[in-house]
Amino acid sequence: MSHDFIIKIRIALATHNKTQKWLAEKLEISEAYMSDIMNGSRKPDAQVENINIILKELEKNKEM
Template sequence: MSQDLITQIKIALVKKGKNQKWLAQQLKISTAYMSDIMNGKRSPQDKIKEIKAALDLE
């Protein structure tokens, strides 16, 4: 996942008053996996659409 998208996700979480744990719950993934995504350790191509939908990103 690109650093730009990670930054967009972080900004969207702040705007919504949500955190990574909330997003992990929405995606039905572990918080550890979500943390790896946010730290650029994993690139879950199959979850990008779900992440964008949960955060109302285009």
């Protein structure tokens, strides 16, 4: 995963007052795996699409 994508995730979580734990729960993955993704030590290829969907839902809910 690119560093830019990780920054995008961090900004979205901070903007919406959400945590990596929250995102891990939404993705149904462990907190440790989420942490590894965010630290760049694991590739989340299977999760990229789901992460984008969740981030879009956050933005959509913000507009309401």
